[in-house]
Amino acid sequence: MFEFPKWKFGLVAGLVFLAALYSLPNLFPQEPAIQISANRGATVDEVLQGRVEGALKGKKIDFFGLERTDTRLMVRVRSADDQLLAQTTLSEDLGDKFTVAMNLASTVPAWLQALHAKPMTLGLDLQGGVHFLMEVDQQAAREKLEERYVSEIYQLLRAEKIPYRSVVRTRDGLSINLLNVEDRAKALAEISGKAPDLITEEAVGADATVLVARIRPEKIAEAQKATIDQNITTLYKRVSELGVAEPIVQQQGQTRIVVQLPGIQDTAAAKKILGSTATLEYRAGNDSVNAVEAATTKRIPPDSKLYYDQNGTPVLLKKELIASGDQLVDATSGFDQQSGTPMVSVRLDSAGGRRMLDFTSENVGRPMGVVYIERVPETRIVDGKEVRTFKETQTVISLARINGVFSNSFQTTGLNSSQEASELALLLRAGSLAVPVDIIEERVIGPSLGRENIEAGIKAMAIGTAFIILFVMFYYKLVGIVTVIGLAVNMLLLVAILSILGATLTMPGIAGIVLTLGMAVDANVLIAERIREEVRAGNSPMAALRAGYEKAWGTILDANLTHVFASLAMFAFGSGPIRGFAITMFAGILTSMFSAVTVTQLIMALIYGRKRKVQAISV
């Protein structure tokens, strides 16, 4: 057993070399940097570079390593504080046309990068940043879905000329109230046929004119998934607009989305952008009725709705929508040429553009209103349970006469400040959330704490390892030294695997590595103790060596498998940092089994395998 074929040596040596190679990137710390990319309508060129250099020099920010490609410009700075200052300076300076993001630039040499070797990603508790967990309001999603079906049923009934009283949403589904009892069968057939996603049946009970429709559960599930996907896309776009490089936006569980923004410190701004559901609506103004009068007498014409503008003055706008934020393709903020007030310049898609064209060509001289809608979630604790409601504010921000015909490209003024304008533009660009979200968990880690954690973790690892190494070498002599080599290989393999996997290293993850070290020694201790026993029992040295490995193997397997169960449980039931810990422990178990048994065996073979007669095993 201790005469190993040469290829085995080669294989293991090769593996160790690869492991060393792929662990190397971790030695190159990342540098704070600023990444500037161009939005639509802007280019990355020397002009931009000049502006950036000028702005940074103006604030006396020391920078270096300017890199420019066709799509982006990267500049490195000396410290995290400089980075923050640079980011605020540049975003103000460059405005909406460019996205200025804080980034961690890699200092890994090019040849390593070519091999796809990269360092481990640092978790938020080591890097500093913000973590949000958001809950998608599935209730609102269902309501929206039901509304859609309500209007679909209306259209159907009208098309078939079936007279109806109403179609309303109730707790159990949609309640369709027809006018005539005779129509019920026909209506049932029509709706079941044309709306297969609904389960429609006659209502149980006295009223023979009522049909009840429920949405199929599969359809609801499908819609829920779609809303989450859509929300993730929107949130991702918004987060990119915030200027965070490498954000994480992922689904967690059935109804939740986790958002992690490394480097961001200002949660208020981040939350506002993330949770906000502001959008615009364009509606025709109703100037045949006096709005103030309508408000006081409460006699509002059936085709209109009453709104209020920012000063509280009532405005009457028609119910029918000309265009809404969903149909937006692009939006930028700026200042109106004539009045100098902040404005948002908007571009609609072709459908929206056509409607706008139709409307404006027929209505020159008549008013058009722009409604700014914002939904702010509110959570109340009623009877010990959480009740989530939404406070929707609709304000008319502009009521102007149409003085020209336009289709898909125009401007909207009436915003309070340039800040509001640029926020609105951002939200319109990134898209509206399919369904509102609620922030249910939030963690902020300051950057200094992140750095402290890294230092503490490394120190703990180093000192713990040092003690273990000294003790083992002293107690088990040569076998001890072989154990230590095995440990070193173990660490290399572990770091390499974690780096290649792109796993995120967190503080618990570092704890996991330290623990793996302690337990990796266990396997070697089992082997060493066994060898000692065999020697004591009177076996020849080589036989003792062999027997030690053989007999210890079963126990090592059993012991490590139980650890695997523990880490699987942590992975399955944990989240976030606990998962990181579980992954580290799991990988650590595998690498320690390999290095403790196979690698040390090979080394022993090298030492003892070639000798003709082994006097004694130094253990």
Added chain:
Amino acid sequence: MELFNPNANIPFMSWRRISVTISLILVLASLVLVFTRGFNLALDFTGGTLVEVESEQALDTGAVRAALEKAGFGTVAVQSIGGAKAVAMRLPPTEGSISADQAQVETAKRVQLALADAGIQVVIKRSEFVGPQVGKELAEDGAVAVVFVLLTIMAYVAFRFEWRFGLSGIVGEVHDIIITLGFISLIDMDFDLTVLAALLTVAGYSINDKVVVFDRVREIFRSARKLGAEDTINKAINNTLSRTLITGVTTFMALLSLYFLGGPVVENFALTTIFGIIVGTASSIFFCNPMLLWLGVSKSDLQVVKKEDPALALRP
């Protein structure tokens, strides 16, 4: 060099009545502690807001608490962490109507302002907000995880060895976990997610220890001709004593360095694991093996089953 006499034959099993009694008393005491004193559950499980601040001057928790009360935060748990200059504040989930935007958006900043008003200048190190729903779920998931680990381990051990081993193994595990929980309750440790991870680690480690002893028990049963159950188990423990203690020492070194140098995030993790490992190691000697004896383990249970050769069976 040997730390322990390899030919020692310490009669562990003869002390089993005493050792099991002590173990049971400890378990009972821990249960009492857990059910009366309860746990100091951290934010991860209760929900609420946590704000950690640091200051140039020494911070007096009393003054901080008073400042926060004056600002209308109500009673806030204020704790000094890592020296006099850093303080952690825990605000329970707010009752009444809160706009998700408001209450949590600027809580950290409001705390900072409130303190500044009272003349205490601080810098925010970190803040956390966990919604009560999330907290409850984490607590439930955590409990399920522990049960899951225990069950799978029991099944595995019963499969690898024999049902008696599986049963005594699981009883030992439960014993270890309960006593560790008692310890957590006793010292009022901040019970957060890392402590939960530590509990699971302890479960894994303690069964590791037991498996090593069980393994040796099985080997001796199969090889030794005339040893009775009690002597067999004694021998097994003595043989593995050296390994058990050395591994314990090395793992200890790793954990101690984590505890002293690793910083606040892993402190509780390290402490829990250290305690759990001590209890786990002791229980594999003093609790599980007596169980095995009482369950009546014997050589025949571990015999390799020989297939009946039909030809042989026919012979007279």
